Amino acid sequence: MKDISVTLPIKDRFELPEGVIYLDGNSLGPLPKGVRTRVAEMMTQEWGRHLIRGWNADDWMGQPLRVGSRVGQLIGAPEGTVVMGDTLSIKVYQALSAALKLRPGRKVILSDSGNFPSDLYMAQGLIAQLDQGYQLRVVAPDDVAQALNDEVAVAMLTQVDYRTGRMHDMQMITAQVQAAGAVMLWDLAHSAGAVPVDVAGCGCEFAVGCTYKYLNGGPGAPAFIYVRPDITEQVQPALAGWLGHDAPFAFEATYRPAQDIERMRVGTPPVIQMTALEEALKVWDGIDMSAVRARSIALCELFIEEVERRCPDLHLASPRDASMRGSQVSFAFEHGYAAMQALISRGVIGDFRAPDIMRFGFTPLYVDEQDVRRAVDILHEVLVGQLWDAPEFKATGRVT
Amino acid sequence: MKDISVTLPIKDRFELPEGVIYLDGNSLGPLPKGVRTRVAEMMTQEWGRHLIRGWNADDWMGQPLRVGSRVGQLIGAPEGTVVMGDTLSIKVYQALSAALKLRPGRKVILSDSGNFPSDLYMAQGLIAQLDQGYQLRVVAPDDVAQALNDEVAVAMLTQVDYRTGRMHDMQMITAQVQAAGAVMLWDLAHSAGAVPVDVAGCGCEFAVGCTYKYLNGGPGAPAFIYVRPDITEQVQPALAGWLGHDAPFAFEATYRPAQDIERMRVGTPPVIQMTALEEALKVWDGIDMSAVRARSIALCELFIEEVERRCPDLHLASPRDASMRGSQVSFAFEHGYAAMQALISRGVIGDFRAPDIMRFGFTPLYVDEQDVRRAVDILHEVLVGQLWDAPEFKATGRVT
Numbered sequence: 041m042k043d044i045s046v047t048l049p050i051k052d053r054f055e056l057p058e059g060v061i062y063l064d065g066n067s068l069g070p071l072p073k074g075v076r077t078r079v080a081e082m083m084t085q086e087w088g089r090h091l092i093r094g095w096n097a098d099d100w101m102g103q104p105l106r107v108g109s110r111v112g113q114l115i116g117a118p119e120g121t122v123v124m125g126d127t128l129s130i131k132v133y134q135a136l137s138a139a140l141k142l143r144p145g146r147k148v149i150l151s152d153s154g155n156f157p158s159d160l161y162m163a164q165g166l167i168a169q170l171d172q173g174y175q176l177r178v179v180a181p182d183d184v185a186q187a188l189n190d191e192v193a194v195a196m197l198t199q200v201d202y203r204t205g206r207m208h209d210m211q212m213i214t215a216q217v218q219a220a221g222a223v224m225l226w227d228l229a230h231s232a233g234a235v236p237v238d239v240a241g242c243g244c245e246f247a248v249g250c251t252y253k254y255l256n257g258g259p260g261a262p263a264f265i266y267v268r269p270d271i272t273e274q275v276q277p278a279l280a281g282w283l284g285h286d287a288p289f290a291f292e293a294t295y296r297p298a299q300d301i302e303r304m305r306v307g308t309p310p311v312i313q314m315t316a317l318e319e320a321l322k323v324w325d326g327i328d329m330s331a332v333r334a335r336s337i338a339l340c341e342l343f344i345e346e347v348e349r350r351c352p353d354l355h356l357a358s359p360r361d362a363s364m365r366g367s368q369v370s371f372a373f374e375h376g377y378a379a380m381q382a383l384i385s386r387g388v389i390g391d392f393r394a395p396d397i398m399r400f401g402f403t404p405l406y407v408d409e410q411d412v413r414r415a416v417d418i419l420h421e422v423l424v425g426q427l428w429d430a431p432e433f434k435a436t437g438r439v440t
Numbered sequence: 441m442k443d444i445s446v447t448l449p450i451k452d453r454f455e456l457p458e459g460v461i462y463l464d465g466n467s468l469g470p471l472p473k474g475v476r477t478r479v480a481e482m483m484t485q486e487w488g489r490h491l492i493r494g495w496n497a498d499d500w501m502g503q504p505l506r507v508g509s510r511v512g513q514l515i516g517a518p519e520g521t522v523v524m525g526d527t528l529s530i531k532v533y534q535a536l537s538a539a540l541k542l543r544p545g546r547k548v549i550l551s552d553s554g555n556f557p558s559d560l561y562m563a564q565g566l567i568a569q570l571d572q573g574y575q576l577r578v579v580a581p582d583d584v585a586q587a588l589n590d591e592v593a594v595a596m597l598t599q600v601d602y603r604t605g606r607m608h609d610m611q612m613i614t615a616q617v618q619a620a621g622a623v624m625l626w627d628l629a630h631s632a633g634a635v636p637v638d639v640a641g642c643g644c645e646f647a648v649g650c651t652y653k654y655l656n657g658g659p660g661a662p663a664f665i666y667v668r669p670d671i672t673e674q675v676q677p678a679l680a681g682w683l684g685h686d687a688p689f690a691f692e693a694t695y696r697p698a699q700d701i702e703r704m705r706v707g708t709p710p711v712i713q714m715t716a717l718e719e720a721l722k723v724w725d726g727i728d729m730s731a732v733r734a735r736s737i738a739l740c741e742l743f744i745e746e747v748e749r750r751c752p753d754l755h756l757a758s759p760r761d762a763s764m765r766g767s768q769v770s771f772a773f774e775h776g777y778a779a780m781q782a783l784i785s786r787g788v789i790g791d792f793r794a795p796d797i798m799r800f801g802f803t804p805l806y807v808d809e810q811d812v813r814r815a816v817d818i819l820h821e822v823l824v825g826q827l828w829d830a831p832e833f834k835a836t837g838r839v840t
Contacts, residue, residue, distance in 0.1 A: 055484075055488045062491060064491065068491060070487075070491060071483060071487050071488040075483065076484060076488075079479060080476055080479075083475065083479065084471075087468075087471050088476075091457070092467045126527070127526070127681070129679070130526065130530065130706060157685075157693065158681050160693065160694075160695075161682055161685060162680055164694065169676070250708070259487060259712065260500075260711040260713070278568075279529070281530075281558050281561060281565075282558035291557045291794065292557065294564065295561035306529050307530060307558065307663070308527055308528070308650070308660050309660050310659075312713050313713045314660070316483075316712055389492060389493070391492065
């Protein structure tokens with residue numbers, strides 16, 4: 041079906057600013073070519089001319105499922121098992137609340153300290169709302185397996201740690217979680233489009249993720265949710281919105297969830313944003329995720345090698361073993377905040393996470409070996425400059 | 441502060457298709473001029489060039505509050521009491537779940553049969569999730585006051601009925617609800633930008649609404665939520681997302697809600713969609729809602745008068761008293777479905793709601809007296825044609 045014949049990188053599919061080496065696609069992917077034109081066309085022709093008729097004429101109504109199936113191809117989800125909408129935090133909430141209903145009597149949501157805070161917050165909010173003795177138990181990433189017991193209703197883990205890039209083995213952990221009788225919920229925020237993922241293969245009940253990072257859907261692009269198809273009909277939607285109803289336009293008095301994944305839809309989808317994402321996903325046509333992964337590992341290895349050779353004050357905060365790491369590399373550095381500012385002002389865009397983490401994402405679609413070498417050159421210059429010792433930085437906290 | 445000097449209509453602020461009389465702005469507002477250009481600019485300059493830096497450089501982070509304050513001006517909400525995000529169904533859920541926590545011991549969510557189904561569904565979903573004996577009680581719109589008692593935790597009402605345009609008196613009902621010790625939640629989906637609203641004046645605890653109807657933000661534009669400022673700190677967010685945290689970028693392990701309305705934020709906001717809305721709201725510069733209301737009433741009265749005079753088979757389904765009606769007029773007609781199809785194919789766009797309601801929205805920003813007269817002419821032609829008796833319609837269910 042797929043024509044896998046594309047050599048990476050495919051920089052020409054993106055509108056990258058001149059002089060920028062973009063190592064922050066793990067936070068917000070760049071603008072793919074064609075998206076601006078497609079969005080303008082959608083606004084002019086569909087919204088502007090078709091007006092309300094766009095829901096049918098342009099199939100805005102079918103878009104969340106159609107785009108979901110395209111995202112599904114990138115995470116190993118069968119057609120019709122993924123739907124788009126809302127934000128990742130909302131999708132986490134939907135999955136968590138449904139998971140608790142699937143395991144009555146079990147009171148623990150298990151997570152790890154490498155999870156993104158919003159996932160933990162959503163669990164805390166749900167627990168406080170339910171007020172029925174549920175608790176969130178957060179352990180170290182390596183301790184998940186031994187924390188499993190018959191109190192655990194659901195394990196909620198982000199596959200790739202947003203700070204360190206540390207990566208869980210989805211297959212192994214899912215099996216452990218399910219052997220303990222719990223439900224598995226994976227957050228793929230830093231996985232989808234970054235590493236090969238096989239949600240169907242690992243057998244997890246739920247997977248969620250966002251599309252503004254490695255999937256380049258633009259700031260605030262809609263999130264996705266996967267539900268394993270054999271349990272969809274048992275999933276009770278806490279967020280019982282009309283577009284998850286089996287017959288939204290019958291305007292019935294009582295909620296009846298759709299038979300399929302569409303029960304995870306809630307309200308009116310953000311059509312403009314969904315259109316930007318749908319166009320952005322065309323970047324992936326002809327791309328093999330295993331080729332992306334191989335290139336990503338090569339770029340990350342090169343970066344680690346060069347940084348460790350030339351910038352000994354930085355200490356690797358990511359796993360050294362590539363098989364344990366997503367598509368990013370983090371270094372701890374005392375003056376990381378200042379150094380990252382200086383890097384950014386020199387056109388090397390990564391980001392900083394407190395207290396001392398300098399984070400660099402490597403997305404082989406638009407980052408090449410030359411970019412990696414040049415980024416290390418500039419990092420080296422910045423370190424030699426020691427701008428954080430300058431009186432100006434000490435006075436203002438700003439490095440330029 | 442405001443320069444109220446604009447005469448209605450202001451059709452030149454919209455990109456309306458040639459030959460269309462658009463009477464469905466109560467479902468999806470048309471494309472305001474400038475939105476396409478602004479969105480293209482945002483994509484090129486902000487997403488494309490600034491990339492991740494857009495969150496600060498272009499203040500994407502502050503946008504939900506900034507846009508909320510602009511929407512607030514149209515509904516009588518003070519600066520800093522409204523925030524944008526998600527969908528209306530999600531905002532209903534946030535308000536409802538918080539309201540139940542504010543009235544422990546009370547087990548009833550009171551609503552009326554004129555409420556939009558999604559609001560009722562969200563209540564049903566919340567109740568099923570909580571599984572603590574809560575119930576949704578739905579009464580006729582005229583029976584709300586007498587249904588109030590000390591079991592009612594919250595009254596959730598849509599001010600303007602989506603089918604009939606029947607309008608509640610927010611001031612009076614809020615006072616009745618609060619006198620009974622319950623919390624008042626208003627859905628302003630068909631009110632914001634349609635009729636003058638004074639959320640602060642009526643004293644309600646919560647108000648929510650969407651922005652793709654009379655506020656012309658585009659399909660799937662973000663929703664808004666208002667919380668009365670004196671209770672904000674007591675409001676427990678069920679959807680405890682990181683952007684509602686008091687310090688989102690501290691990445692703390694425990695959720696601490698923001699002190700202000702920002703606690704109602706959840707996940708990453710849809711920046712493209714938010715930008716379209718922000719630009720669309722400029723349409724309202726210099727517009728006085730009381731002038732909009734006066735024109736809306738005049739247009740609706742003219743439409744009712746002309747339809748009743750020329751099309752006696754149609755029966756008014758909206759209140760005859762303008763003070764009891766929003767900015768739409770509905771007629772019941774046995775062949776309403778076919779008649780609406782025929783109208784639309786002739787360029788008069790309204791919509792149909794089962795079983796027999798033909799719905800026409802009158803938005804004085806871009807609808808004038810001539811449009812109303814022409815719409816009735818075409819409606820009259822359609823009725824004379826009796827296309828629903830044609831064998832073709834009987835065979836296909838389609839009228840052209």
